[in-house]
Amino acid sequence: MTEIIDGNAVASTLREELTGCVETLAAADERPTLATVLMSEDPASETYVSMKQDDCEEVGIGARDVTLDADAPAEDLFEVVDDLNNDDDVNAILVQSPVPDHVDYREVLERIDPMKDVDAFHPENVGRLVAGYPRYKPCTPHGIQRLLAAADVDTEGKDAVVVGRSRIVGKPMVNLFIQDAPGGNATTTVCHSRTDDLAAKTREADIVVAAAGVPELVDGSMLEEGAVVIDVGINRVEAEDGDGTTLVGDVDFESAKEKASAITPVPGGVGPMTRAMLLYNTVKATSLQTDTAVELP
Numbered sequence: 001m002t003e004i005i006d007g008n009a010v011a012s013t014l015r016e017e018l019t020g021c022v023e024t025l026a027a028a029d030e031r032p033t034l035a036t037v038l039m040s041e042d043p044a045s046e047t048y049v050s051m052k053q054d055d056c057e058e059v060g061i062g063a064r065d066v067t068l069d070a071d072a073p074a075e076d077l078f079e080v081v082d083d084l085n086n087d088d089d090v091n092a093i094l095v096q097s098p099v100p101d102h103v104d105y106r107e108v109l110e111r112i113d114p115m116k117d118v119d120a121f122h123p124e125n126v127g128r129l130v131a132g133y134p135r136y137k138p139c140t141p142h143g144i145q146r147l148l149a150a151a152d153v154d155t156e157g158k159d160a161v162v163v164g165r166s167r168i169v170g171k172p173m174v175n176l177f178i179q180d181a182p183g184g185n186a187t188t189t190v191c192h193s194r195t196d197d198l199a200a201k202t203r204e205a206d207i208v209v210a211a212a213g214v215p216e217l218v219d220g221s222m223l224e225e226g227a228v229v230i231d232v233g234i235n236r237v238e239a240e241d242g243d244g245t246t247l248v249g250d251v252d253f254e255s256a257k258e259k260a261s262a263i264t265p266v267p268g269g270v271g272p273m274t275r276a277m278l279l280y281n282t283v284k285a286t287s288l289q290t291d292t293a294v295e296l297p
């Protein structure tokens with residue numbers, strides 16, 4: 001039987017555990033606060049940011065939300081970031097991507113205080129991860145490690161194939177998989193849009209992480225029997241019945257499920273874990289900044 005890995009359930013357990021950490025910090029008068037910054041009128045971005053705020057409320061983390069007009073000057077966003085950096089009541093900052101074309105996202109990321117950078121996208125945090133001493137682990141790949149652990153998938157010595165080389169998922173996933181640490185020690189191959197024969201690579205994999213942003217790129221014919229399949233795709237496509245849009249992953253779920261020993265669904269797989277690990281990093285950030293010990297789950 002194929003195990004459908006329930007990301008909502010794993011994330012819910014983690015949120016419950018994090019509530020205890022938040023209480024410890026609040027008792028020391030250091031309740032964590034996450035600031036989200038949204039500079040976009042994209043409905044999907046608005047949805048994600050509002051989900052993050054709901055998550056904060058559930059675990060007792062304070063939520064600050066800053067919204068900027070999509071046509072505001074880049075300087076306005078930089079000022080918001082500077083103010084949040086200097087605000088002792090704010091422990092964590094997330095600037096939702098994408099930002100409008102006239103804003104250089106890289107400049108934004110480099111401006112965020114690395115101690116408050118809970119996405120772990122600042123070059124200092126990226127560098128630490130690559131060097132093997134991460135401060136914060138990027139939310140999506142960290143969430144994937146947790147999902148694999150929850151499904152009793154030991155990565156050590158396994159062949160992992162990561163499809164996609166993005167800064168936010170592919171690259172950090174590779175770095176976590178190759179670390180000499182729990183959830184790592186995998187023999188890791190990274191594939192991307194220029195890979196000659198993707199199917200030949202994925203067929204060698206014990207674990208496939210599909211993070212290319214291409215709807216249903218990976219199907220059952222590309223998998224070895226018993227592979228573990230993690231679907232990172234969040235693609236909004238036109239519904240087959242022509243009525244509105246539906247969410248599809250980077251994996252063709254129906255055919256992949258026939259081959260996989262375990263697989264994550266979309267929605268309800270990686271997405272909720274990404275959000276849970278953001279809360280985790282916010283708690284960790286608060287603990288580090290205030291020298292208040294918590295037992296992270």
Ligand SMILES: Nc1nc(=O)c2c([nH]1)NC[C@@H]1CN(c3ccc(C(=O)N[C@@H](CCC(=O)O)C(=O)O)cc3)C=[N+]21
Nearest residue numbers: 048094095096097098119234267268269271272274275
């Ligand atoms: N600075 C920054 N950090 C991010 O982490 C970041 C970002 N910008 N920009 C956009 C992407 C996307 N992202 C998602 C997180 C959770 C779900 C999620 O929970 N999805 C639900 C479904 C939601 C729905 O129905 O649309 C699920 O998969 O079950 C989706 C997408 C975080 N991102």
